[in-house]
Amino acid sequence: MSTRISKFLSLVLRHQPASFGIALDRAGWTSVDALLAACAKHDVRFTRAELLDVVATSDKQRFALSADGLQIRANQGHTVAVELELGSAVPPAVLYHGTVERFVEAIRVQGLLKGQRHHVHLSADLETAKKVGGRRGKPVVLEVRAAEMVAAGMTFSISQNGVWLIDHVPPAYIGFAEDKKPNPHASGGGSRGSKIKIAKQTLDACEAGFYTNAAGARVELGAAIAAATTGTELYELDEVTFDPPVAAAATSITVTSESTIEAMIRLARDPVSHVACLNFASARNPGGDFLGGAHAQEESLARSSALYACQLTHSNHYERNRHQKSLLHLDLALWSPRVPFFRYDDGGWLAVPVLASVITCAAPNAGALGRGTTVAELEVVLTRRARFVLAIAHHHRVETLVLGAWGAGVFKNDPVMVARIFKALLAGEFANVFTRVVFAVIGRSEISANHRAFAETFA
Numbered sequence: 001m002s003t004r005i006s007k008f009l010s011l012v013l014r015h016q017p018a019s020f021g022i023a024l025d026r027a028g029w030t031s032v033d034a035l036l037a038a039c040a041k042h043d044v045r046f047t048r049a050e051l052l053d054v055v056a057t058s059d060k061q062r063f064a065l066s067a068d069g070l071q072i073r074a075n076q077g078h079t080v081a082v083e084l085e086l087g088s089a090v091p092p093a094v095l096y097h098g099t100v101e102r103f104v105e106a107i108r109v110q111g112l113l114k115g116q117r118h119h120v121h122l123s124a125d126l127e128t129a130k131k132v133g134g135r136r137g138k139p140v141v142l143e144v145r146a147a148e149m150v151a152a153g154m155t156f157s158i159s160q161n162g163v164w165l166i167d168h169v170p171p172a173y174i175g176f177a178e179d180k181k182p183n184p185h186a187s188g189g190g191s192r193g194s195k196i197k198i199a200k201q202t203l204d205a206c207e208a209g210f211y212t213n214a215a216g217a218r219v220e221l222g223a224a225i226a227a228a229t230t231g232t233e234l235y236e237l238d239e240v241t242f243d244p245p246v247a248a249a250a251t252s253i254t255v256t257s258e259s260t261i262e263a264m265i266r267l268a269r270d271p272v273s274h275v276a277c278l279n280f281a282s283a284r285n286p287g288g289d290f291l292g293g294a295h296a297q298e299e300s301l302a303r304s305s306a307l308y309a310c311q312l313t314h315s316n317h318y319e320r321n322r323h324q325k326s327l328l329h330l331d332l333a334l335w336s337p338r339v340p341f342f343r344y345d346d347g348g349w350l351a352v353p354v355l356a357s358v359i360t361c362a363a364p365n366a367g368a369l370g371r372g373t374t375v376a377e378l379e380v381v382l383t384r385r386a387r388f389v390l391a392i393a394h395h396h397r398v399e400t401l402v403l404g405a406w407g408a409g410v411f412k413n414d415p416v417m418v419a420r421i422f423k424a425l426l427a428g429e430f431a432n433v434f435t436r437v438v439f440a441v442i443g444r445s446e447i448s449a450n451h452r453a454f455a456e457t458f459a
Contacts, residue, residue: 005051008044009035009063013074029071089158093147095122097169098133099140104176107142108269112169119157119165122146143175151252152436172270172400190346192293198347199290199303206306211342213349224340224355225306231338232310234317237331237388242395247432255439255454260297261304261345263402263440268341268354270400273435276357277402278389279307280409283321283329283362286311296409298360304343307358310336317360327365328373328381334360335392357398361389363407366414382413383421390430399435405450415453423457 012035017024020038024030036048055063055072065072097112097120112120122144123129133139146156149169157165190198205211209222256263260277268275280297282288287302302308311317317332324330338355364381386406393401403422407413419439426437445452 005044005046006062008039009072010074012038013063013072024073029066029073032065032070032072035072088155089164090150091122091146091156091158091164092124093145095124095144095146095164096126096129097122097142097144097174098129098131099142100133100137101140102137104140107174108171108176111171111174112142112144114167119167120169122164122166122169124162124164144169145173145175145254148252148254148436149173151250151254153250170270172267172273175266190295192295194347195293195295195299195303196291198343199293201347202303202305202343203308205342206309211349213351215351217351219342219349219352221306221340221342221353224338224353225309228306228336228339229310229313232313232334232336234314235333235335235388235392237333237384242391245391245394245430245433249432249435251426251432251434252436253426253439253458254437255441255451255458257442257444257451258440259300259345259442260402260404260440261300261341263438264341264356265344265350265354267400267402267436267438268356273399274357274397275355275400275402276359276393276396276398277301278404278406279358279360280404280406280411281334281360281362283332283365284318286315286318297404300345301341301358303347304345305339305341305358307336307339307360310334310339310358311360321362327368328378329362329364331385331388332361333388333392334358335396336360337396356402357396359389359392361385363411363413363418365411366407367410367412378413379417379421382407382418383425386418386421387425387429390425390433394430394433401434401437402440403437404440405454408450408453415450416457419454419457 012020012022013024013030017030021041022030022035022038032048032051036046036051039045051072052065052069055065063072063074099107114120121132123132126141129141130139133141146164149166150156154166159165205221206225209225210218210220213219258266264275264277267273279301282298287308288294288296288298290299290302290308311334314334317334320332321329336358339358340353340355342350342353344350363385364378366378369378390401405415406418408415408418422439439454439458441448441451441454443451445455
């Protein structure tokens, strides 16, 4: 009986009050007495006690009574015009939305839309989202990065029964579970031999100008590769002058537990944002050792995209670094515009490529420096080069920039130093220049010194 009453109340209080002779006020309230009378008139009979029991025991607390118990309303989910008068609230860092597979592709393009309802509904816990999605079939649960949305100026509210509400969730803030399935080990999984095979396949696809995705469809690459390679430029710090940074809007800065590839696949789906990443480059070899199966960040980028072809257009970048002795390396960088990325970290093929620009710039090799270089000198070089990277991104009007633990891997730079340098620049001369900065650092703070350094610095 209670389920039947609950469903009927949802119909009357959310969607069709006029059909049952019920009038809702501006905030969605109606008289309990009027509701009971209207229900009885339509042969749906229940007592006031039964009504109160449904309100009290509803698993999602769908309904609310006024303080005096004389009025009732639905807490959210209306398709009729009401104003629930909910104030803004700060949500958890991650919220969840339950749906089913047939809607996922549309959500990838449009994000989460409110449709006929007043808001998009989000849950603070995973189980609730699974139940919501399960009403229509096998549930698919999407992660919504609410903290990033708040940092970008978007406003949430929360209903009386704990449902988080917002007008729209853009696709760039949604985590799709299927994106993670091909990449359980980020950039470090798989044998050296398998990585060599993936690298060769990537080169073959670039040379052919197309690849075949998992669905068996041919996906063209030729035009995108031609544009990226033709547009690749070499910059030398002492020979270039950029316009001073200009603040645009408040920058959202987040630290995530993902690879650069994962971050760019996620972020580059936003068609209105120019996404770029910093390639933690080898100074002396294009693509690092990706042809030999190495698994650092640059190798992952090269195996997953047309980046290597772009780097080969400026071989002098590498030759000049090879011919100088200092492992601080030269202040050189490559800019490659809208490079097509078409593979996951583990080599799976994307259904369609995403386009993201790449700044290739080597950090100083702290692990191989002799005793003649001090920590203070190393910090000066890191700061100068980080400023150079940010200036290039600003010059090319990058809106979303993916950074990370630059040089803190095989080059053995102190991740705390790297994080503090970027923080000082992003809070100083590059404050509010970019719409969004994401530090993609694989691992969690409990087990990764690199992730902990950035998470604590940008907390």
